[in-house]
Amino acid sequence: MSSWKRQLDRQCRGIESHRDIFFITPYSWLWARAHKNENxxxxxxxxxxxxxxxxxxxxxxxxxxxxxxxxxxxxxxxxxxxxxxxxxxxQVERECLLDLPEYRTTDFAEEEARVTRCGTFTVRCVLYSAPSRLIGHRLKVRVYSDRLDCYLSGALVHSTARATHTSKSRGRGIDYRHFIDSLKRKPQAFRGLAFRDELFPREACRRTWERLDRDMTPRNACKTMVGLLELAGNHGVEAQLAERLDALLELGELPDLKKLFDEFAPRQAECPVVVVEMPDASLYDTLLDEEVLA
Structure with a gap:
């Protein structure tokens, strides 16, 4: 028997005669001591x-x-x-508190996860997306209360907000930007994605997809939606594009991908023409002669 158990046994025997007063038995005290979650x-x-x-x-x-x-x-x-x-x-107890530790304590749990060929990995029953460059690698994942930090060979390679799940459904933390390049090569795959609904960054994008899927052919609908996601993610106009899509939906019009790219995509900046006039080399000889005379 360990030392703390022997001490507990002596204490229990000391109050055994008063169990009727305290409504406690040695067994119940031992149970409370053994289960620390009963706080x-x-x-x-x-x-x-x-x-x-x-x-x-x-x-x-x-x-x-x-x-x-x-x-x-x-x-x-x-x-x-x-x-x-x-x-x-x-305030009374604050005067008795000790100083905080010099270094931050470990406030995360560490787990391992492998990035699948689809560009996803699972941590604690939640599906997350990762950049395509991490496909096939096994990551060390530090699970914080609000985020996940992913390390590869000791270097931080990816960070994402932590998602939650329920007992009835699996949680998902999907970033649509991670799938734009692959969807551009195969836009028809957009329709059959298991996490397709998580790819819409705004509610306007989801409503636009419903309209495209209803009024256009499957091929053109997928191609247009992937183009809209590319415009929102690669050109940083997610909020502006969502406002324009809402306006088009109110008017009952379908988005024209070419016009939207012409409006929101950054245009190539025109470099100014710089003309440099080269001085005559004989001028340097004149400067040297003046320096010698001085």
Whole structure:
């Protein structure tokens, strides 16, 4: 028997005669000591915090946020209001706190994942995409609370936001930019992709695909949609293109890929013509003669 078990046994025997008062038995105490996850004060506080966040969302009227940063700011506000109740007690304990460690502690879990020939890898039941240059490589993945950092031979080669999954569906963290080049070679593959819906960067793109799929032939619909994704991803006009697609959908018109490229794709800058007049070499002799006379 280890030392802490012997000490626990002595303590249990010491209060055995008072079990009727404390409603505790040596076995139940040993069970609580053996299972460290039974931390009632922490788990209860966490549950109440989740309830308060849910109530704040109900008072807000909706659960839609512009991005992750907006949601984090909302949760931070709820936590700060909750912590104000304990501000005085925290100030008392703060004087006894030690300094923070000099170096940051390990706040991630490390796993391995292999990038398939489709340019995807799986971490904790979530499917992620990766650049095509990493196909076939085995990555060391550091799983943080909000992101994944992928390392190859000790070098950071890819970083992406962490996605979640539910018990009923597999999570996906897909970046459409990773598939543009392959889809340009085979645009018909767009229709049959298992994660096709995750390739739409904006809601306008999804609605545009539904209109293209309904009013155009399958070949032209896929080719046009892949061209729109290329325009949005490779030329950095995702937001502007989404606004234009919304306007076209309101008018009931289909997007013209050539016109959109002419409008949004960056044009080749015209280099100015620079004319350099070369001086006569005899001028250098004149300068040397003046220097000798001086």
């Amino acid at each position: 009632g004060s922490v788990e209860s506080s966490h549950r109440y915090l989740k309830d308060q966040i849910d109530q704040a969302l109900e008072l807000r009227g909706h659960r839609d946020f512009a991005d992750r940063a907006a949601y984090d700011e909302f949760v931070r506000g709820v936590v700060m209001r909750r912590n104000r109740r304990n501000a005085a007690a925290f």
